[in-house]
Amino acid sequence: MTTTDISGLTDGLRGALRSSDSRLSKFNPLPRILTIDDFDDGLHGWVELGGNYNGRGDLESLDRHFRDMRPPQLSNANFFDVGTHGAMSGTYSMKLATRAYRGHTATGIRRLTMSGRGLLQIEAYLAWKTEANLSGSEEEVNSFGDITWDANSHPSEAQFGSFTVATDLCSEGVRYHNVMRFVNADADGHLIQKWAYPVVPEPTPHERHQGVHDYEYGADFTAPDPKDWRYLSDDRVETCYNEVPTKINWHYLRFLIDTRTRSNVELQFNNDVMDLRQVPVPPYADKYESLENLLNFYFSARTVSGVRNFLFLDSVVISAGW
Amino acid sequence: MAMRQSQSAVIERGVELGTAHATEPFEAAWAGEARWFVQFLRPAPGVRVSIQVQISPDGITWIDHEGVAPVETEAVGMVSIPVAHFGHWLRLSTSKISGDEGPMLRIYLELKE
Numbered sequence: 344m345t346t347t348d349i350s351g352l353t354d355g356l357r358g359a360l361r362s363s364d365s366r367l368s369k370f371n372p373l374p375r376i377l378t379i380d381d382f383d384d385g386l387h388g389w390v391e392l393g394g395n396y397n398g399r400g401d402l403e404s405l406d407r408h409f410r411d412m413r414p415p416q417l418s419n420a421n422f423f424d425v426g427t428h429g430a431m432s433g434t435y436s437m438k439l440a441t442r443a444y445r446g447h448t449a450t451g452i453r454r455l456t457m458s459g460r461g462l463l464q465i466e467a468y469l470a471w472k473t474e475a476n477l478s479g480s481e482e483e484v485n486s487f488g489d490i491t492w493d494a495n496s497h498p499s500e501a502q503f504g505s506f507t508v509a510t511d512l513c514s515e516g517v518r519y520h521n522v523m524r525f526v527n528a529d530a531d532g533h534l535i536q537k538w539a540y541p542v543v544p545e546p547t548p549h550e551r552h553q554g555v556h557d558y559e560y561g562a563d564f565t566a567p568d569p570k571d572w573r574y575l576s577d578d579r580v581e582t583c584y585n586e587v588p589t590k591i592n593w594h595y596l597r598f599l600i601d602t603r604t605r606s607n608v609e610l611q612f613n614n615d616v617m618d619l620r621q622v623p624v625p626p627y628a629d630k631y632e633s634l635e636n637l638l639n640f641y642f643s644a645r646t647v648s649g650v651r652n653f654l655f656l657d658s659v660v661i662s663a664g665w
Numbered sequence: 666m667a668m669r670q671s672q673s674a675v676i677e678r679g680v681e682l683g684t685a686h687a688t689e690p691f692e693a694a695w696a697g698e699a700r701w702f703v704q705f706l707r708p709a710p711g712v713r714v715s716i717q718v719q720i721s722p723d724g725i726t727w728i729d730h731e732g733v734a735p736v737e738t739e740a741v742g743m744v745s746i747p748v749a750h751f752g753h754w755l756r757l758s759t760s761k762i763s764g765d766e767g768p769m770l771r772i773y774l775e776l777k778e
Contacts, residue, residue, distance in 0.1 A: 385670045402679040402706065402769075414674035416692040421753045423723035427694075435695060442689060477725055 366432070370466045371597065372662035377455060380659040382417055383433035389415050389659075392450040392641060395548035406551050408562040412643075413449040415439055418655060422589035423475055431468050431593040431657035439654040441646040443474070445530065446561030449654070450643040456636040457514065459665025460603040465640050467659045468593040471506050471527070473499040474651035475588045487648070488532015499588040501532035504647035506654045507565060508598050511545075511639035512605070516630030518637070520545055521600045521607050522565060523619070524572070525580070530647040536582065538575040538610065538617065541566035544625045563645065575610075575617060593657050600624075602638075669778040670695065676757070677772040679706055682714065682740075685760040688772060690724035694753035696776035701746040701757050704771040708741040712764030718746060721754040729758075740768035 344352070357374065361367045366379065380387035394409030396402075402410065418438035420428035430436040439449040457463075476484055476499070485491060487498035509522040522545075526535045543566050546556050558567055566572060583592040597611035599619075605626065607619035640661060644654035676688045693699060703716060715737050718730040729735075730748060738744050748755070757772060 386672065391675070410678055413689070414672075414676070414691075416674075417672070417695050418692045419694045419753065421692065421694060421723065423725060427753075438692065440689065475723075475725065 367660075369468070370660045372466065372660050373462055373464050373664045375663045375665060376660065377663055378453070378659070378661045380453075381432055382430070382435045382437040382656065382658065386415055386417065386437060389437055389451045389453050391415065392452045406548050406558060407560040408558040408564050408567075409548060410560070411442070411447070413440060413442070415451040420591055420655065423477065424589050428589070428591050430655075436655045436657045439642060439644050441644055441652045443646070443649055443651045444561060445647055445649040446563065446645070448564060448643050448645040449652075450564075450641055452639055452641040453659075453661070455638040455661070457512070457602060457638045458636075459663065460514070461601065462599060462608070462664030463602050463638070464597065464599045464662050465508060465659065466595070466597045466662075467508070467642070468657040469506070469596055469642075470591045470593055470655045471503055471584070471644065472588045472591065472653045472655070473502045473648075474653070475499070476650070488528060489534045490532070495586060497587045498532075499650070500584045501528045501534060502646075502648040502650040503527045503652050504645045507641075507643045507645070508596060509565065509641050509643075510600065511637060511641070512602060513631055513634040513637035514602065514605075516632075516635070517605065517626050518544075518631045518634060519605050519624050519626040521598070521624050523598055523610050524565070525612075528648070532648060536579045537577070538580065538612070539572045540575065540622050541571050542573060542623055542625060543571045544627050547627070549631070565643070575622065580612065580615065591655060671775070671777045672696075674774045674776070675771070676774050677770055680770050680772070682759060682761060682767050682770055685758070686770070687719070687727075687758045688756045690721065691755050691774060692724070692753060693751060693755045693776055696778060697749070698777050699748045699751060699755060700775045701748070702743060702773040702775070703746075703757070703759070704743040704773075705740050705768045706771045707769035709764060709766040709768035710739065710741055712740040712766050712768060713762040714738060714740050714768070715760050715762050716744065716746065717758045718748050718751070719756050719758050720751050721756070722752065724754045727756060737762065740764070
């Protein structure tokens with residue numbers, strides 16, 4: 344057989360094996376699967392993003408906007424109207440839940456290192472919801488922002504701010520983040536429903552220690568200044584929020600990057616595949632110690648309405664091309 | 666035999682107790698046992714507080730757990746409260762009974778299959 348034949352056979356076998364694996368056939372991983380996280384059997388290393396504390400763990404030494412990213416929850420998606428909704432596979436998913444506080448962000452992170460360079464990918468089946476509301480006068484609660492309840496659209500949809508998928512990577516001391524955010528609505532409940540990305544690196548605790556910044560609780564830790572965000576497209580991305588805050592439809596997400604060139608490659612959201620090769624990945628100007636080969640992925644949810652926002656992740660697969 | 670799943674969640678990292686406080690709703694359907702730890706990160710000697718485990722069918726409407734009596738304590742050191750038969754949601758409600766100062770609390774929820 345020629346090298347080309349062997350390569351084709353390898354790809355074909357890989358595809359056939361994956362298709363017959365009920366856990367993996369719904370994903371499209373790169374050749375080396377680093378992690379498969381199905382939250383039916385624990386959190387698999389997903390943990391609250393924590394800030395950097397001093398030598399004795401003083402709370403005051405943490406950045407205020409880094410003190411409260413909330414512990415992830417193993418959720419059976421238990422709702423007031425239908426009871427246990429369950430997950431796409433099995434009963435449990437991982438839920439990131441914000442506080443009922445404008446600007447608050449809940450963040451779960453997965454920490455690895457890189458054993459090579461090249462393509463790197465995260466895939467997930469996810470859903471986003473707000474906390475159901477069971478009180479208030481009809482006049483007060485049947486409308487929020489752009490949406491008035493009509494038994495199709497529900498005001499809760501306008502109360503979900505955004506969710507984000509991102510990396511924290513470092514090689515040869517150069518640290519950078521690949522970041523894509525689904526911006527659902529603004530603080531006034533106007534629907535936006537576009538993908539966005541920041542054009543600056545995330546402010547770090549080290550920079551605060553150097554006196555570069557000092558952000559308030561509830562600041563957007565990924566990129567605090569709204570002017571530092573750009574939309575990928577002006578087109579609205581229609582989704583399947585599904586009418587009320589207690590119906591969950593799982594959406595497929597795939598984010599592909601290249602660690603050799605420290606660049607974005609592609610984002611897939613259900614059947615939309617978006618070219619990200621022109622989306623910048625701004626590195627930090629200064630080199631970072633203690634982070635060589637850092638390979639972190641995080642998901643976050645951010646409320647700007649002040650209603651609790653939830654990001655549910657049924658399952659997550661991280662794979663690499665090296 | 667598979668090892669038992671477990672999770673320790675830092676529910677509050679440093680919350681100022683005014684008159685009353687309730688933790689965020691936390692899902693615990695998968696767990697068979699739980700234990701709260703309340704640490705007075707900044708103690709308030711002489712201040713008395715009451716701590717009550719609460720449960721909910723939906724994470725929205727809450728009642729006191731019928732099997733766990735409220736724990737009254739001085740706001741110093743650390744207290745621990747075990748709880749079982751809690752259903753799917755847990756939170757902890759803390760209120761000040763007497764005293765002027767306000768302690769700062771760190772609250773852990775430990776869950777195990």
